[in-house]
Amino acid sequence: MIEIAVASGKGGVGKSTVSTSIAIYLSRRKRNVVAIDADADAANFHLILGEDRWDWKKSYSDSMIAKIIEEKCIKCGNCLGKCSYKAIYIDERGNYRINPILCEGCLTCTLVCPVRGAIVREKVESGKLYRVNTKYGFPLISASLNPGRPNSGKLVTEEKELAKEIAEDDSIIIIDSAAGIGCQVVSSLAGANMVILVAEPTPASFNAIKRVHVLTKHFMQPVALVINKYDINLQMSDTLEDFAQENNIDLLGKIPYDESIPKSMASRVPVIELFPNSPAAKALINISAKVEYIIDNWYEWFIGHRPKKPEPYKPIIIKPAS
Amino acid sequence: MVNEMKVAFATEEKNGLDSIVSTKFGRVAYFVIVELDNDKKIKDNYIIVNPGGEARSGAAIKAVQKLLEEKVAVVVAGAFGPNALVALDEMNIKHIVLSGVKVSEALGQITDKL
The missing domain is CATH 3.40.50.300 (P-loop containing nucleotide triphosphate hydrolases)
Incomplete structure (x- = not known):
């Protein structure tokens, strides 16, 4: 070969x-x-x-991105200003969401989130x-x-x-x-x-x-x-x-x-x-x-x-x- | 004088001393770690998963980190990338370029270099 x-x-x-x-x-x-x-x-x-x-x-797949679990999210807004990629937004129903295209998977949001398990890592297709x-x-x-x-x-x-x-x-x-x-x-x-x-x-x-x-x-x-x-x-x-x-x-x-x-x-x-x-x-x-x-x-x-x-x-x- | 040391071999297989040494270092799947005693005789061997194998970037750095945790003194693989060499040098881990042979044969070829 x-x-x-x-x-x-x-x-x-x-x-x-x-x-x-x-x-x-x-x-x-x-x-x-x-x-x-x-x-x-x-x-x-x-x-x-x-x-x-x-x-x-x-x-x-080679990367992980963040995902907000709707039921656990208390909508405190801590993560919103902390994401340097501006990947977190509030949708029309008032729920916090993550834009999978902008998210780089740095997981800063998980550090500032006061609720355990409200933001998780998710494998994404690359x-x-x-x-x-x-x-x-x-x-x-x-x-x-x-x-x-x-x-x-x-x-x-x-x-x-x-x-x-x-x-x-x-x-x-x-x-x-x-x-x-x-x-x-x-x-x-x-x-x-x-x-x-x-x-x-x-x-x-x-x-x-x-x-x-x-x-x-x-x-x-x-x-x-x-x-x-x-x-x-x-x-x-x-x-x-x-x-x-x-x-x-x-x-x-x-x-x-x-x-x-x-x-x-x-x-x-x-x-x-x-x-x-x-x-x-x-x-x-x-x-x-x-x-x-x-x-x-x-x-x-x-x-x-x-x-x-x-x-x-x-x-x-x-x-x-x- | 205590002269026991651990030697890591990059490999894609989980066949212990019969695994073939890979051409890759940073993105190789496993390392076979061979523990040598004072007389450079094999005391023990085991397999670890290389965290660099699944990494998107910085694979070699993750691999070197793992080898450091395992207190490996020498690593054998077919090729080492630019980042790998810097990290290995910094951590005083010796690297030997060799691939395509079984771990046991590779060990025979490198004993005089250890």
């Missing part, structure tokens, strides 16, 4: 385009592929593949986990979030566990991670054998790549790079290439700016299926073929590209004055 995480730090640079292409290509080559859409805030893997139905779904056997021959694990519920590393971890349940020994798990370097991205990267960074030649994307790269060094992971829309800024594209070379990052390929990508997205058919002869699709197929080559020559590639020494990333901690 090999786990490949696709990350970019910045959103909208082509993570999903790259990961769907690799997944489809490897699946066409009769490899066992399991895809994970680890960006539950804006899940789009299924949109690119044109999947509208799910074979399976499961409720997912979202749903999904699975579908896609028309391109591989299963996809995805997730969605309910309004007001945040994404979390736990959700990504559950998605990964689902993937591992259906994966076989020779499976390739492709994780399309979220943007940023937050909790859910840390969970996407943790345990991955290889990280593919996707960048576009812009200062914002370059900065984001450097930040994710710090995280990959922390996990001692070998890294590869894909430059998307490289021809919109050739000078910046060269800067990205230099960065890759300096840091022993394998440059998998460069994708030219090509309108066939937005067109294929609009028609909800992946670009390598719809416009296989377009310049972007050709570049994506080359990149996917390189990934397949890396998987077949794993040990060699791993030794050649893993960081030479551990560089643990330590966040800055502000300690209270003693």
